Amino acid sequence: MLPRIGIVSNEFAAVAVDVDAAANSPRLRLEDRRTGRVRYLDALELETLVWLPEGNLRQLLDPSADRWRDG
Protein backbone atom coordinates (compact mmCIF):
# COMPACT_ATOMS: atom_id res chain seq x y z
CA MET A 1 0.00 0.00 0.00
CA LEU A 2 1.25 3.50 -0.83
CA PRO A 3 1.54 6.09 1.89
CA ARG A 4 -1.74 7.51 3.15
CA ILE A 5 -2.84 10.59 1.26
CA GLY A 6 -4.59 11.97 4.29
CA ILE A 7 -7.82 12.20 6.18
CA VAL A 8 -10.64 14.22 4.69
CA SER A 9 -12.76 15.37 7.58
CA ASN A 10 -15.16 17.96 8.85
CA GLU A 11 -17.47 17.90 11.85
CA PHE A 12 -19.93 15.67 10.00
CA ALA A 13 -17.67 12.88 8.74
CA ALA A 14 -14.05 11.68 8.63
CA VAL A 15 -12.71 9.48 5.84
CA ALA A 16 -9.14 8.16 5.53
CA VAL A 17 -7.92 8.24 1.93
CA ASP A 18 -5.21 5.93 0.53
CA VAL A 19 -4.12 4.81 -2.90
CA ASP A 20 -4.08 1.01 -2.74
CA ALA A 21 -1.44 -0.67 -4.92
CA ALA A 22 -2.25 -4.29 -4.09
CA ALA A 23 -4.59 -4.83 -7.04
CA ASN A 24 -3.65 -4.94 -10.71
CA SER A 25 -4.10 -1.22 -11.06
CA PRO A 26 -4.02 1.41 -8.34
CA ARG A 27 -7.34 2.22 -6.71
CA LEU A 28 -8.56 4.56 -4.05
CA ARG A 29 -9.18 3.08 -0.61
CA LEU A 30 -11.68 5.03 1.48
CA GLU A 31 -12.26 4.21 5.13
CA ASP A 32 -15.07 5.72 7.17
CA ARG A 33 -13.18 6.50 10.37
CA ARG A 34 -16.32 6.42 12.49
CA THR A 35 -17.42 2.89 11.54
CA GLY A 36 -14.34 1.31 9.94
CA ARG A 37 -16.30 0.55 6.79
CA VAL A 38 -14.08 0.47 3.67
CA ARG A 39 -14.82 1.06 0.00
CA TYR A 40 -12.49 0.90 -2.98
CA LEU A 41 -12.99 3.13 -6.00
CA ASP A 42 -11.23 2.33 -9.26
CA ALA A 43 -10.21 4.91 -11.86
CA LEU A 44 -13.39 4.62 -13.91
CA GLU A 45 -15.57 4.95 -10.82
CA LEU A 46 -13.65 8.05 -9.77
CA GLU A 47 -14.00 9.55 -13.23
CA THR A 48 -17.72 8.89 -12.98
CA LEU A 49 -17.82 10.79 -9.70
CA VAL A 50 -16.00 13.72 -11.27
CA TRP A 51 -18.66 13.87 -14.00
CA LEU A 52 -21.64 13.12 -11.74
CA PRO A 53 -24.20 15.93 -12.02
CA GLU A 54 -24.60 17.93 -8.79
CA GLY A 55 -28.21 16.83 -8.45
CA ASN A 56 -27.28 13.15 -8.46
CA LEU A 57 -24.72 13.67 -5.70
CA ARG A 58 -27.31 15.60 -3.77
CA GLN A 59 -29.69 12.63 -3.94
CA LEU A 60 -26.98 10.37 -2.57
CA LEU A 61 -26.47 12.73 0.38
CA ASP A 62 -30.09 12.22 1.48
CA PRO A 63 -29.64 10.09 4.61
CA SER A 64 -32.60 7.95 3.52
CA ALA A 65 -31.07 7.24 0.09
CA ASP A 66 -29.34 4.11 1.36
CA ARG A 67 -27.85 4.03 4.80
CA TRP A 68 -30.94 5.03 6.74
CA ARG A 69 -33.72 3.91 4.38
CA ASP A 70 -36.89 2.24 5.62
CA GLY A 71 -37.06 -1.53 5.79
Added chain:
Amino acid sequence: MSPSYDELIRSDRVHGSLYTSPEIFADELARIWYSSWVYVGHVSEIANPGDYVRKNIGPQDVIMSRSADGEVHLLLNRCAHRGNLVCEADAGNSSSFRCPYHGWTYRNSGELLGYPFPEGYGGRGKLDLGLGRVPRMAVHQGFVFGSFAPDGISLAEHLGDAAGEIDRLVHLSPEGEIEISAGWLKHRARANWKLLAENETDGYHPQFVHASIFSVAESGIGALYSEKSEAVTRAFGHGHSENDLRPEFRRLGTPLGWFGTTEERMPDYVAAMRGAYGEAAQEILVEGAPHVMIFPNLFIAEIQMFTIQPLAHDLTVQHVTAVQLKGAPEMNRRMLQQCVGSVGPAGLLLADDTEMYERNQVGVAELRPEWLDVRRGAHREYVDERGLTVGGATDETAMRGFWSHYRDVMA
Protein backbone atom coordinates in the same frame (compact mmCIF):
# COMPACT_ATOMS: atom_id res chain seq x y z
CA MET B 1 -43.67 47.62 30.30
CA SER B 2 -40.65 49.36 28.81
CA PRO B 3 -39.12 52.28 30.66
CA SER B 4 -39.25 55.74 29.14
CA TYR B 5 -36.03 55.99 27.20
CA ASP B 6 -36.48 59.74 26.79
CA GLU B 7 -36.31 59.96 30.58
CA LEU B 8 -33.24 57.74 30.85
CA ILE B 9 -31.23 59.36 28.05
CA ARG B 10 -30.57 63.07 28.30
CA SER B 11 -28.28 65.19 26.17
CA ASP B 12 -25.60 65.35 28.88
CA ARG B 13 -26.17 62.19 30.95
CA VAL B 14 -27.54 58.66 30.76
CA HIS B 15 -29.11 56.58 33.51
CA GLY B 16 -27.19 53.71 35.12
CA SER B 17 -30.09 51.29 34.72
CA LEU B 18 -29.39 51.25 30.97
CA TYR B 19 -26.42 49.02 31.79
CA THR B 20 -27.87 46.89 34.57
CA SER B 21 -31.48 46.12 33.69
CA PRO B 22 -32.32 42.69 32.20
CA GLU B 23 -35.60 44.18 30.92
CA ILE B 24 -33.76 46.88 28.99
CA PHE B 25 -31.42 44.22 27.59
CA ALA B 26 -34.46 42.28 26.33
CA ASP B 27 -35.73 45.49 24.73
CA GLU B 28 -32.36 46.01 23.06
CA LEU B 29 -32.39 42.52 21.57
CA ALA B 30 -35.80 43.19 20.04
CA ARG B 31 -35.22 46.76 18.87
CA ILE B 32 -31.53 46.80 17.98
CA TRP B 33 -30.00 43.36 17.55
CA TYR B 34 -33.05 41.74 15.94
CA SER B 35 -34.19 44.82 14.04
CA SER B 36 -31.27 46.76 12.61
CA TRP B 37 -28.25 45.92 10.49
CA VAL B 38 -25.61 43.99 12.41
CA TYR B 39 -22.16 43.02 11.14
CA VAL B 40 -21.85 39.23 10.80
CA GLY B 41 -18.64 38.31 8.96
CA HIS B 42 -16.39 38.86 5.97
CA VAL B 43 -16.61 37.09 2.62
CA SER B 44 -12.93 36.14 2.82
CA GLU B 45 -13.79 33.84 5.75
CA ILE B 46 -15.74 31.66 3.32
CA ALA B 47 -13.59 32.01 0.23
CA ASN B 48 -14.34 28.57 -1.27
CA PRO B 49 -17.63 26.89 -2.20
CA GLY B 50 -18.68 24.75 0.77
CA ASP B 51 -16.88 26.93 3.33
CA TYR B 52 -18.86 27.89 6.41
CA VAL B 53 -18.15 29.73 9.68
CA ARG B 54 -20.19 30.07 12.85
CA LYS B 55 -21.01 33.70 13.58
CA ASN B 56 -23.54 35.52 15.71
CA ILE B 57 -26.07 38.30 15.89
CA GLY B 58 -26.17 38.91 19.62
CA PRO B 59 -27.10 35.58 21.25
CA GLN B 60 -28.28 34.16 17.90
CA ASP B 61 -25.96 31.52 16.45
CA VAL B 62 -25.58 32.18 12.72
CA ILE B 63 -23.96 29.98 10.07
CA MET B 64 -22.39 32.03 7.28
CA SER B 65 -21.90 29.71 4.32
CA ARG B 66 -21.00 29.75 0.64
CA SER B 67 -22.92 27.37 -1.59
CA ALA B 68 -21.63 25.73 -4.78
CA ASP B 69 -22.98 28.60 -6.90
CA GLY B 70 -20.85 31.07 -4.93
CA GLU B 71 -23.77 32.68 -3.06
CA VAL B 72 -23.33 33.71 0.58
CA HIS B 73 -26.02 32.60 3.06
CA LEU B 74 -26.81 33.60 6.64
CA LEU B 75 -28.58 30.66 8.29
CA LEU B 76 -29.69 30.07 11.84
CA ASN B 77 -27.92 27.20 13.52
CA ARG B 78 -31.01 25.29 14.57
CA CYS B 79 -32.33 22.01 13.22
CA ALA B 80 -35.93 22.32 12.00
CA HIS B 81 -36.74 19.00 13.71
CA ARG B 82 -35.94 19.31 17.43
CA GLY B 83 -34.00 22.57 17.48
CA ASN B 84 -30.55 21.09 18.01
CA LEU B 85 -27.43 22.98 16.92
CA VAL B 86 -26.59 21.65 13.46
CA CYS B 87 -23.02 22.95 13.24
CA GLU B 88 -20.63 22.86 16.17
CA ALA B 89 -17.24 23.63 14.60
CA ASP B 90 -16.22 27.29 14.32
CA ALA B 91 -15.40 26.70 10.65
CA GLY B 92 -15.47 23.94 8.06
CA ASN B 93 -16.12 22.94 4.49
CA SER B 94 -19.19 20.88 3.62
CA SER B 95 -21.82 21.01 0.91
CA SER B 96 -24.32 19.66 3.44
CA PHE B 97 -24.88 19.82 7.17
CA ARG B 98 -26.11 16.74 9.04
CA CYS B 99 -27.71 17.25 12.46
CA PRO B 100 -26.05 14.82 14.88
CA TYR B 101 -29.29 14.25 16.81
CA HIS B 102 -31.49 12.43 14.24
CA GLY B 103 -29.53 12.80 11.01
CA TRP B 104 -31.65 15.43 9.31
CA THR B 105 -29.48 16.78 6.50
CA TYR B 106 -29.49 20.24 4.93
CA ARG B 107 -27.76 21.79 1.93
CA ASN B 108 -25.36 24.54 3.01
CA SER B 109 -27.86 26.95 1.47
CA GLY B 110 -30.41 25.91 4.11
CA GLU B 111 -32.79 23.59 2.20
CA LEU B 112 -33.73 20.31 3.86
CA LEU B 113 -32.14 17.59 1.75
CA GLY B 114 -33.52 14.58 3.56
CA TYR B 115 -34.11 12.70 6.81
CA PRO B 116 -33.58 9.09 7.90
CA PHE B 117 -36.40 6.50 7.75
CA PRO B 118 -38.77 8.69 5.74
CA GLU B 119 -41.88 6.52 6.03
CA GLY B 120 -42.42 8.07 9.45
CA TYR B 121 -43.24 11.26 7.55
CA GLY B 122 -45.17 9.59 4.71
CA GLY B 123 -42.11 9.33 2.44
CA ARG B 124 -39.22 11.41 1.12
CA GLY B 125 -39.57 15.09 0.36
CA LYS B 126 -42.75 15.48 2.40
CA LEU B 127 -41.59 18.19 4.82
CA ASP B 128 -41.66 21.86 3.92
CA LEU B 129 -38.90 22.72 6.39
CA GLY B 130 -35.35 24.07 6.30
CA LEU B 131 -32.82 26.01 8.31
CA GLY B 132 -33.97 29.46 9.40
CA ARG B 133 -32.56 32.35 7.46
CA VAL B 134 -31.60 35.89 8.47
CA PRO B 135 -34.22 37.77 6.43
CA ARG B 136 -31.91 40.38 4.94
CA MET B 137 -28.25 40.31 4.03
CA ALA B 138 -26.11 42.96 2.36
CA VAL B 139 -22.40 43.31 1.66
CA HIS B 140 -20.12 46.35 1.61
CA GLN B 141 -16.48 45.84 0.53
CA GLY B 142 -16.77 42.18 1.54
CA PHE B 143 -18.21 43.01 5.00
CA VAL B 144 -21.41 40.97 5.39
CA PHE B 145 -24.24 42.46 7.42
CA GLY B 146 -27.53 40.82 8.37
CA SER B 147 -30.86 42.12 9.60
CA PHE B 148 -33.73 40.24 11.17
CA ALA B 149 -36.10 42.95 9.97
CA PRO B 150 -37.64 41.85 6.64
CA ASP B 151 -38.04 45.52 5.70
CA GLY B 152 -36.27 48.73 6.61
CA ILE B 153 -33.51 51.03 5.53
CA SER B 154 -30.82 49.70 3.21
CA LEU B 155 -27.33 48.88 4.46
CA ALA B 156 -26.01 51.90 2.53
CA GLU B 157 -28.45 54.14 4.41
CA HIS B 158 -27.51 52.51 7.71
CA LEU B 159 -23.77 52.95 7.16
CA GLY B 160 -24.01 56.46 5.73
CA ASP B 161 -20.67 58.26 5.88
CA ALA B 162 -19.19 55.50 8.06
CA ALA B 163 -18.97 53.39 4.87
CA GLY B 164 -16.12 55.63 3.80
CA GLU B 165 -14.05 54.40 6.74
CA ILE B 166 -14.42 50.79 5.61
CA ASP B 167 -13.38 51.99 2.15
CA ARG B 168 -10.28 53.63 3.66
CA LEU B 169 -9.34 50.34 5.31
CA VAL B 170 -9.55 48.27 2.12
CA HIS B 171 -7.54 50.87 0.21
CA LEU B 172 -4.58 50.04 2.42
CA SER B 173 -4.38 46.82 0.40
CA PRO B 174 -2.70 47.15 -3.00
CA GLU B 175 -5.47 44.87 -4.26
CA GLY B 176 -8.23 46.83 -2.55
CA GLU B 177 -9.37 43.96 -0.36
CA ILE B 178 -8.88 42.84 3.20
CA GLU B 179 -8.77 39.23 4.32
CA ILE B 180 -9.96 37.92 7.65
CA SER B 181 -7.68 34.92 7.84
CA ALA B 182 -5.65 35.32 11.04
CA GLY B 183 -8.11 33.47 13.28
CA TRP B 184 -10.25 34.82 16.10
CA LEU B 185 -9.64 35.38 19.78
CA LYS B 186 -12.62 35.57 22.11
CA HIS B 187 -12.52 37.63 25.30
CA ARG B 188 -15.42 37.37 27.73
CA ALA B 189 -16.23 40.50 29.72
CA ARG B 190 -18.67 40.58 32.62
CA ALA B 191 -20.01 43.90 31.43
CA ASN B 192 -22.80 45.43 29.41
CA TRP B 193 -22.12 45.63 25.67
CA LYS B 194 -22.65 49.39 25.56
CA LEU B 195 -19.68 50.00 27.85
CA LEU B 196 -17.56 48.41 25.12
CA ALA B 197 -19.22 50.19 22.21
CA GLU B 198 -18.87 53.58 23.91
CA ASN B 199 -15.26 52.95 24.89
CA GLU B 200 -14.12 52.13 21.35
CA THR B 201 -14.08 55.77 20.26
CA ASP B 202 -13.60 57.33 23.70
CA GLY B 203 -10.44 59.39 23.23
CA TYR B 204 -10.40 60.43 26.89
CA HIS B 205 -9.30 57.08 28.39
CA PRO B 206 -6.18 55.98 26.42
CA GLN B 207 -3.68 58.13 28.33
CA PHE B 208 -4.87 56.56 31.59
CA VAL B 209 -5.95 53.01 30.82
CA HIS B 210 -3.28 52.35 28.21
CA ALA B 211 -0.39 54.22 29.79
CA SER B 212 1.55 51.00 30.38
CA ILE B 213 1.48 49.74 26.77
CA PHE B 214 2.32 53.21 25.42
CA SER B 215 5.26 53.33 27.82
CA VAL B 216 6.54 49.82 27.11
CA ALA B 217 6.15 50.21 23.34
CA GLU B 218 7.55 53.78 23.43
CA SER B 219 4.49 54.64 21.38
CA GLY B 220 3.42 58.11 20.38
CA ILE B 221 -0.22 57.06 20.17
CA GLY B 222 -1.02 58.40 23.63
CA ALA B 223 -0.22 61.92 22.51
CA LEU B 224 -2.82 61.64 19.74
CA TYR B 225 -5.46 61.51 22.47
CA SER B 226 -4.55 64.67 24.33
CA GLU B 227 -5.87 68.18 24.62
CA LYS B 228 -3.11 69.40 22.31
CA SER B 229 -3.95 66.85 19.61
CA GLU B 230 -5.49 68.01 16.35
CA ALA B 231 -7.26 64.66 16.02
CA VAL B 232 -11.04 64.80 16.25
CA THR B 233 -13.95 62.65 17.33
CA ARG B 234 -16.74 62.46 14.78
CA ALA B 235 -20.31 61.18 15.04
CA PHE B 236 -21.51 59.71 11.74
CA GLY B 237 -25.17 59.34 12.67
CA HIS B 238 -26.95 55.98 13.15
CA GLY B 239 -24.77 55.51 16.23
CA HIS B 240 -21.49 55.20 14.28
CA SER B 241 -18.43 57.22 15.26
CA GLU B 242 -14.70 57.58 14.77
CA ASN B 243 -11.53 58.94 16.25
CA ASP B 244 -10.15 60.67 13.18
CA LEU B 245 -6.40 60.76 13.72
CA ARG B 246 -5.62 61.93 10.19
CA PRO B 247 -4.99 65.58 11.13
CA GLU B 248 -2.06 64.41 13.27
CA PHE B 249 -0.74 61.98 10.65
CA ARG B 250 -1.01 64.64 7.95
CA ARG B 251 0.96 67.01 10.18
CA LEU B 252 3.60 64.31 10.52
CA GLY B 253 3.46 63.76 6.76
CA THR B 254 5.37 60.48 6.88
CA PRO B 255 4.15 57.41 4.97
CA LEU B 256 3.47 54.62 7.48
CA GLY B 257 4.05 56.99 10.39
CA TRP B 258 0.56 55.94 11.57
CA PHE B 259 1.89 52.38 11.81
CA GLY B 260 5.00 53.41 13.75
CA THR B 261 7.37 52.55 10.92
CA THR B 262 8.90 53.97 7.76
CA GLU B 263 8.81 53.42 4.01
CA GLU B 264 12.35 52.06 4.06
CA ARG B 265 11.41 49.24 6.39
CA MET B 266 8.45 48.14 4.23
CA PRO B 267 9.82 48.48 0.67
CA ASP B 268 7.74 45.75 -0.99
CA TYR B 269 4.48 47.02 0.48
CA VAL B 270 5.14 50.65 -0.40
CA ALA B 271 6.15 49.69 -3.95
CA ALA B 272 3.00 47.62 -4.37
CA MET B 273 0.86 50.51 -3.09
CA ARG B 274 2.49 53.07 -5.35
CA GLY B 275 2.12 50.66 -8.25
CA ALA B 276 -1.57 50.15 -7.51
CA TYR B 277 -2.66 53.69 -6.61
CA GLY B 278 -0.09 55.98 -8.26
CA GLU B 279 0.01 59.46 -6.76
CA ALA B 280 -2.94 58.72 -4.48
CA ALA B 281 -0.78 56.18 -2.61
CA GLN B 282 1.05 58.94 -0.75
CA GLU B 283 -2.12 60.17 0.93
CA ILE B 284 -3.30 56.63 1.72
CA LEU B 285 0.06 55.75 3.27
CA VAL B 286 0.24 58.96 5.30
CA GLU B 287 -3.35 58.91 6.59
CA GLY B 288 -3.37 55.25 7.58
CA ALA B 289 -6.20 53.07 8.83
CA PRO B 290 -9.53 54.11 10.34
CA HIS B 291 -10.55 53.93 13.98
CA VAL B 292 -14.28 53.52 13.60
CA MET B 293 -17.15 52.02 15.59
CA ILE B 294 -20.01 50.83 13.39
CA PHE B 295 -23.18 50.53 15.46
CA PRO B 296 -23.90 48.22 17.13
CA ASN B 297 -21.08 45.68 16.94
CA LEU B 298 -18.23 46.30 14.49
CA PHE B 299 -15.11 48.09 15.65
CA ILE B 300 -12.19 48.60 13.30
CA ALA B 301 -9.19 49.69 15.38
CA GLU B 302 -6.68 50.46 12.64
CA ILE B 303 -5.01 47.07 12.34
CA GLN B 304 -7.43 44.88 14.21
CA MET B 305 -11.10 44.20 14.02
CA PHE B 306 -13.48 43.54 16.90
CA THR B 307 -17.04 42.35 16.99
CA ILE B 308 -19.13 42.83 20.08
CA GLN B 309 -21.51 40.03 21.06
CA PRO B 310 -23.93 40.75 23.89
CA LEU B 311 -25.18 37.68 25.76
CA ALA B 312 -26.84 39.25 28.80
CA HIS B 313 -27.18 42.66 30.41
CA ASP B 314 -23.87 42.00 32.19
CA LEU B 315 -22.09 39.60 29.83
CA THR B 316 -20.41 40.35 26.49
CA VAL B 317 -17.96 38.50 24.27
CA GLN B 318 -15.40 40.47 22.27
CA HIS B 319 -14.24 38.65 19.14
CA VAL B 320 -10.98 40.03 17.80
CA THR B 321 -8.72 39.34 14.83
CA ALA B 322 -5.82 41.00 13.01
CA VAL B 323 -6.79 42.69 9.77
CA GLN B 324 -4.85 41.22 6.85
CA LEU B 325 -4.36 43.19 3.65
CA LYS B 326 -4.55 41.25 0.40
CA GLY B 327 -1.26 41.43 -1.46
CA ALA B 328 0.69 42.83 1.51
CA PRO B 329 2.56 39.98 3.29
CA GLU B 330 5.13 42.38 4.76
CA MET B 331 2.42 44.38 6.51
CA ASN B 332 0.40 41.34 7.47
CA ARG B 333 3.20 39.78 9.53
CA ARG B 334 3.57 42.97 11.53
CA MET B 335 -0.14 43.49 11.90
CA LEU B 336 -0.49 39.99 13.30
CA GLN B 337 2.38 40.52 15.74
CA GLN B 338 0.98 43.84 16.91
CA CYS B 339 -2.47 42.33 17.28
CA VAL B 340 -1.16 39.52 19.46
CA GLY B 341 0.80 42.02 21.54
CA SER B 342 -2.18 44.28 22.12
CA VAL B 343 -5.24 42.03 22.22
CA GLY B 344 -3.82 38.49 22.42
CA PRO B 345 -4.25 36.30 25.51
CA ALA B 346 -1.33 38.10 27.18
CA GLY B 347 -1.85 41.35 25.28
CA LEU B 348 -1.39 44.66 27.01
CA LEU B 349 -4.23 46.67 25.49
CA LEU B 350 -7.50 44.79 25.67
CA ALA B 351 -6.81 43.36 29.12
CA ASP B 352 -6.67 46.91 30.45
CA ASP B 353 -9.90 47.88 28.68
CA THR B 354 -11.65 44.75 29.91
CA GLU B 355 -10.56 45.51 33.46
CA MET B 356 -12.28 48.88 33.10
CA TYR B 357 -15.43 47.31 31.58
CA GLU B 358 -15.82 44.92 34.50
CA ARG B 359 -15.08 47.57 37.14
CA ASN B 360 -17.50 49.84 35.33
CA GLN B 361 -20.25 47.21 35.40
CA VAL B 362 -19.88 46.86 39.16
CA GLY B 363 -19.73 50.60 39.59
CA VAL B 364 -22.85 51.50 37.62
CA ALA B 365 -24.88 49.14 39.80
CA GLU B 366 -24.22 51.34 42.83
CA LEU B 367 -27.30 53.27 43.83
CA ARG B 368 -25.91 56.81 43.96
CA PRO B 369 -25.38 58.85 41.85
CA GLU B 370 -27.78 57.32 39.34
CA TRP B 371 -26.36 58.93 36.21
CA LEU B 372 -23.30 58.71 33.96
CA ASP B 373 -22.01 61.99 32.61
CA VAL B 374 -21.48 62.36 28.85
CA ARG B 375 -21.18 66.12 28.49
CA ARG B 376 -17.44 66.38 27.88
CA GLY B 377 -16.71 68.79 25.02
CA ALA B 378 -20.36 69.49 24.16
CA HIS B 379 -19.68 73.24 24.29
CA ARG B 380 -16.92 73.05 21.68
CA GLU B 381 -18.53 70.75 19.11
CA TYR B 382 -19.07 71.91 15.55
CA VAL B 383 -20.66 70.62 12.37
CA ASP B 384 -18.29 69.83 9.51
CA GLU B 385 -18.75 70.25 5.76
CA ARG B 386 -20.52 66.88 5.55
CA GLY B 387 -22.99 67.93 8.23
CA LEU B 388 -21.42 65.60 10.82
CA THR B 389 -20.88 66.57 14.45
CA VAL B 390 -17.21 66.86 15.39
CA GLY B 391 -15.54 67.25 18.78
CA GLY B 392 -12.01 67.28 20.13
CA ALA B 393 -9.80 64.23 20.41
CA THR B 394 -10.82 63.61 24.04
CA ASP B 395 -14.44 64.72 23.80
CA GLU B 396 -17.52 62.54 24.26
CA THR B 397 -19.05 63.46 20.90
CA ALA B 398 -19.12 59.78 19.86
CA MET B 399 -21.00 58.74 23.01
CA ARG B 400 -23.60 61.45 22.52
CA GLY B 401 -24.05 60.28 18.93
CA PHE B 402 -24.41 56.70 20.15
CA TRP B 403 -27.05 57.60 22.71
CA SER B 404 -28.97 59.87 20.36
CA HIS B 405 -29.36 56.98 17.91
CA TYR B 406 -30.06 54.49 20.70
CA ARG B 407 -32.89 56.68 21.99
CA ASP B 408 -34.37 56.91 18.48
CA VAL B 409 -34.44 53.14 17.95
CA MET B 410 -35.52 52.25 21.50
CA ALA B 411 -38.32 54.82 21.78
